[in-house]
Amino acid sequence: MQAVVLSAGQGTRIRPLSASLPKPMLPVADRPLSAHAADAAVEAGADELILVVGYEAEEVRDYFGDEYAGVPVTYAVQQEQAGTADAVRSASEYLDGPFAVLNGDNLYEPEAIAELFEEGPAVGAVRVEDPTNYGVLSTEDDTVTDIVEKPDDPPTNLANAGAYAFPAEARDWLDVPESERGEHEITDVVAEVIAEYDVGVAVMDRWLDVGRPWELLAANEWKLGELDREIRGEVHDDAELRGDVVVESGAEIDAGVVVEGPALIRSGASVGPNAYIRGATLVGEDAHVGHSVEIKNSVLGRGSHVAHLSYVGDSVLGRDVNFGAGTNVANLRHDGEPVRLTVKGDRVSTGRRKFGVVVGDEAKTGINASLNAGVKLSEGATTKPGEVVTRDR
Template structure:
């Protein structure tokens, strides 16, 4: 099955993590997000893969440098159907699949989608108002249409954003221009439903990675799939428990306790006497200092957490430097889900525990305290001993 992967967007809801890189290149366990998508498509049966790039295209190309893929360029951001239109000349006169470059699916569900089209991935959710709700026949086996973000949804069966279209759909990518001047794949899906039966394929597991806490959830998922491997330099007095991966070129010092699933990437160092637990990624060249505790977090390449610090349920961008004694709060006193501002709007993470989001090159002074849900923008600074209760751009 020829497959188009959409990886041209800016990822504005993921800022500040995407200030300097496209969202598909964010790290998820041992590879980038878009690598997971491409590898998943190949494992499910994709015969060829065309990746549509746009914003910061070179970053996506670099991430996929060792993958057998073709590239197409979307010149302007004019919707998902317009992105596929950019890849149209790369497609044979045959059915084709479309996947989003920032959505993870389990392999078996993708394989079921690829078995025959037209088809659309379908998933049941608790809160369908924020999705495209699928209209189906009485048996729920075939899709009749889709209603975008309905105020009163007729069901909780939603569009999971994975499609198999007939070859004829290459000629339908220009239909249904929206009020925003964009061409969307949901309009192509509607056209397909008008002319032929469209299978509703149940997706057992999927994750739309659009916001920082969803990147953390993606890391939790993929780190959980890793098998124990200690290729780096692990001190005899270190204790690595469970599915811990220490890559060649990484070091784990004396007195360190790591409870998997956890990944320490090449060039990273942990300890001495540090405690790493939960689903934690310690990225390339990152440093976890003396007596630091890291819990269920992502430290991107070059991030440093100084000695006697605590980081929980957080995402730290590249080259972040936490001064000694920096403490992250990850739990509200009222036990309600932590709120994070996304594009200026307070948004529930749905998570009882969530810490902070730091863009690249953030630096904190010693003994800084960061409140749950705080976002520190790219290059932001804090003063020694400061308590930060609100987001900070710089």
């Protein structure tokens, strides 16, 4: 089975994190986001990966190479962002039999993808409480009869999980008309398959669409929670590591540090002295957590520094961010309502009672800065010493 992994999205909803780092390469535990979809495909039995890439082609190629996890990798470049069917069509010259399509910004369980392969032709689905915000599968006798986009009256509670197993003939059905959104949709290809085949349903117990910053945090919570304790770096005798903590080779944990897992301290990172890390926290490669800093349930990108006497909770920091000494992040509203974040110009609920800030690459705060819950700092943004930041910048 060939597996096409769609990795060409520009990630506009997850900005500023994707301003200079392609969305498929954003960190989720010890690897990029799209690598988790690739892993699921390989573990499910894919014998070739076809990665559809866009502007981020070079960085994706550098990571995956010509072979990934023992499976050959082919690259197809999508020239324009013209929809999912267009993305798959860019890979059509490499398809020579039944094939699967996975969204590279979704997390899947390998067992569910294996079932998808076995059931094919099939569509992956997940049961949701409110299907009205999804493409919803209409079914009859355990076969898919239609996919209805964001229906007011959903036919089922099965949301489309962005995973498909197609027969070889579907390669010739990729040239579908534009939808009302002006895109060529993969669901229209599914409709062509439904007209010719019985299309099964592969129901997934766990799935996550990583489109917005708090979903990247959720992705790390999932994947960090799967890690087993492993200590390969340098840990001071007076440090305390509790639970499933991974310290990679080349990382340093200083005296007085307490780390409560699940947590991953990547190669080249340094922590402490007297720092406290808890919750599902990723400290990226070459990042630095200073003296008496507390990091809770957060992602620190590669090369980021959080200076002494600072607090970062439920937040996502990009690469090479520098938090000046005494920077404090608020992660809770006084009224107890879910924290809201601006996504493409609209204030949107994160659904999280606790959520801090989202910080783009190379942003910097002055000493004793205070950042309000739900604030975004764009790539390269700065704050003044002692400033209270209540609005995005």
